[in-house]
Amino acid sequence: MLKKKMIMEKALDLFAKQGFEATSVQQITDYCGISKGAFYLSFKSKDELILGIIDYFMEQITSDIDYIVKGTSDEEDILYLYYHAMFDSFYKHSDFAKIFIKEQMQSVNKELIGKFHYYDSLMDKSILALIERLYGEEVEHIKYDLVYCVKGLANVYSTLFLFNDVPLDVNLLSRSLVEKTNILAKHTTVPFVSQEHLQMFHQPMTEEVTKESILEMLEQIIDEMEESIEKESLILLKEQLLERTLSPAIVRGLLENIRNHSHCKWISYLLRQHFEI
Structure with a gap:
C-alpha cells in the first residue's frame, strides 16, 4: 500500500505537467525509479492508477469531513471548518482537478461515475449530520434541500x-x-429535495465494506508501516476489531493517534463507522 501511494504521488506530478494521455507507464516508472513489473504489481493499467488517485483524494476529504462533523465540540465552528476543509483540499489539488476535468477520462467513465456516486453518498450523509447537529428541528422540513x-x-x-x-x-x-x-x-420555506430524492440519487455501494475487509486493510497497513505510535495504535485497533475489550474513550484516543497520518485516514474513517464513534 505504501508503494502504491508513492507511485500515485509521483505520477500525479507528471500528470499535472503533461496530462493523462501524454504520460506513459514507462515515464511513470522512470520517474518513480521502479521497474514496469513493480508498477503492474500495484496497478493493472494507467487507468487503474488514475482511479486509485481519485480514490485516494476522495478518501482523504471524506475522512476529514466525517471527523469535523463528529469531532468538533463547538457547534458554531462546524460549518466553517467544513467549508475550509473542502476549499483547502480543492486548492491543494487544483492542478489535478483541472487536468481531470479537461481530459474527461472517457476510457474509465463508467467506473468513475460509480465511484463518484459512492463518495457523493458518503458526503451527503456527513453534510446531513452537520445540518441536523447545527440547526436541529428548526430545519426538519428543509434539511435535505439544505444538503x-x-x-x-x-x-x-x-x-x-x-x-x-x-x-x-x-x-x-x-x-x-x-x-x-x-x-x-x-429563510427557506419552499424546499425541493426530499429524503426520497436523496435516496433515489444515490446508487448502492459497488463493494460492501465488511468487518473482514477492514481487517484485511488493517493487516496490510500494519505490515508495511515502520515502528511508530501509529503502528502501535493500529495493532490495538485490530485487536479491538477482533474482540471488543477497550473502552470507547481509549478507542477514540487510538483513532486520534492515526487520523492525521496520510496512509491511515481512510482506515480511521472506516473504523469510526464500524465502532460508531
Whole structure:
C-alpha cells in the first residue's frame, strides 16, 4: 500500500505537467525509479492508477469531513471548518482537478461515475449530520434541500480558482459561505429535495465494506508501516476489531493517534463507522 501511494504521488506530478494521455507507464516508472513489473504489481493499467488517485483524494476529504462533523465540540465552528476543509483540499489539488476535468477520462467513465456516486453518498450523509447537529428541528422540513444547497455553494465557488485563477482566501470564503448557509437555513420555506430524492440519487455501494475487509486493510497497513505510535495504535485497533475489550474513550484516543497520518485516514474513517464513534 505504501508503494502504491508513492507511485500515485509521483505520477500525479507528471500528470499535472503533461496530462493523462501524454504520460506513459514507462515515464511513470522512470520517474518513480521502479521497474514496469513493480508498477503492474500495484496497478493493472494507467487507468487503474488514475482511479486509485481519485480514490485516494476522495478518501482523504471524506475522512476529514466525517471527523469535523463528529469531532468538533463547538457547534458554531462546524460549518466553517467544513467549508475550509473542502476549499483547502480543492486548492491543494487544483492542478489535478483541472487536468481531470479537461481530459474527461472517457476510457474509465463508467467506473468513475460509480465511484463518484459512492463518495457523493458518503458526503451527503456527513453534510446531513452537520445540518441536523447545527440547526436541529428548526430545519426538519428543509434539511435535505439544505444538503444540496451546501454542496452547491462549495461546487460553484470552487470554479473561481479552478478556472479563473482567482486568488483564494480560504478563511474569508468560508466565513462568507457560513453566512449564506445560515440565511438559507433561516429563510427557506419552499424546499425541493426530499429524503426520497436523496435516496433515489444515490446508487448502492459497488463493494460492501465488511468487518473482514477492514481487517484485511488493517493487516496490510500494519505490515508495511515502520515502528511508530501509529503502528502501535493500529495493532490495538485490530485487536479491538477482533474482540471488543477497550473502552470507547481509549478507542477514540487510538483513532486520534492515526487520523492525521496520510496512509491511515481512510482506515480511521472506516473504523469510526464500524465502532460508531
